[in-house]
Amino acid sequence: MHRNFENRVIENEYIPSITSHLSTLEEASKVNPSMIDLQPEVKWFMRPYLVNFIIQIHASLKLKPETLFLCWNIIDRYCAKRIAFKQHYQLIGCTALWIAAKYEDKKSRVPSLSELKMMCSNVYEESMFKEMEVHILSTLDWTIGHCSMESVLQLCVRFADPDGKERLDKPIADYRCNSQIVSAVLAVARYFCELSLYERSFLTFSPSLVAIASFLLACSILGVDSGAKYTNRVYHIFRVSTINANRTRRFEALSKSQGSIIPPFGQLPTPVTPKKVTSRFFDDDSESTDECEAENKDSGRVFQYGPFVSGFRGLSTINEVRKLSLLLLKLALNPSDVMIEKYTPLGVTAVVKKFIVENHLRELDSKSLQVDPDSSTVSDFAFDLSNLLLNFDSSLEFVTEQAIQYINPICQSPMATKSFSSPSSSPSNISSFSSASSQTTCDYSYDEGIYKTGSPRQTCPSSSPYVDAN
Known part of the structure; x- marks a missing residue:
């Protein structure tokens, strides 16, 4: 331990x-x-x-x-x-x-x-x-390495820290294996990651974003708010970093345009009449988020933070996560028998079904869940529904800024049907999982990295896809 x-x-x-x-x-x-x-x-x-x-x-x-x-x-x-x-x-x-x-x-x-x-x-x-x-x-040129969705899920657990272990202030005995919260979140997240294998549309997104969307969706279903709070923290750090980078670049451009040259040692600099600079340049609050993100995108700078290994680009990345949540919901409404058979003993299907029923998501039309992967924005309905799916409430910084673009009084928000709760107020979702919930394909401990041989190994599945041998 x-x-x-x-x-x-x-x-x-x-x-x-x-x-x-x-x-x-x-x-x-x-x-x-x-x-x-x-x-x-x-x-x-x-x-x-x-x-x-x-x-x-x-x-x-x-x-x-x-x-x-x-x-x-x-x-x-x-x-x-x-x-x-x-x-x-x-x-x-x-x-x-x-x-x-x-x-x-x-x-x-x-x-x-x-x-x-x-x-x-x-x-x-x-x-x-x-x-x-x-x-x-x-x-494949003998190149097998791959950024697995499982690896990104483990990074999500480390950075979002659902059980508070990553602060390293827990008793040493608690670090022997995953806590019940982490086991439940990983089980549900793996369920959605495996669902993403079924459709072509997920190949247009990076695997890391699919894993992050699955993690946030799992946290929302289980009533764990650490996923949404971590996303808000990443967005805030991105915004501050972008503003600082843009300010530094403007100072360098201003100095270059003034022709300021460092004089030789011992020689006084030649006085230069400074050009007129507006007060907006020195005002922190005057720079809008959209402008900062546009300049950051144009400069080619990639903001890499935590599990966002492919880069975090502000609201555009959050919009991609929103689209992925809708695609994952579409598959969760009609999962395959193989997925049901695999995840029912772990308690995953029951928790997902309960979330769908309580929020009246089964009544949604499949056409409303269609998204355009190439578009950089989302519709009003997708914005509201993704807030429900990902537990993005109005207290989050990026939701407040983004909502100005998506206010539509005609479209009724499905968030009215959901009451946001903290992990402590909904223990039934997590307690319904077995102790092996985090082991969806094998009895594997994330902390210890060992296998346990408990059940006999089967050698042949019950069914196989159609194969035309002729």
């Missing part, structure tokens, strides 16, 4: 390096969905069948959460570069899972060739998995 506490202290020194490395990996492992659109045989309607199949295999082998997300990054990157035939789609998926397990998991949990063959109903020979493995790796 004392070792776990010391590990957290040492980890703090490497957090900047970790986030910087994840940012590099995310940029290098981007997926272009428009290239997958050009596939002659593999179509997007086939994707949910393969996702269900891979999730079942992943759960039966009790692999780490990172393995599942890396597997699908490998599949998407391969399909964006190579033509994939329909009869090989399942072969590509199982081989990608095999590669991801070798990269992320323990050696004892990596499936064997005989297991892979049996899981695919003996459609493929063992030699075909070997050939496909080499073909996938060569296509």
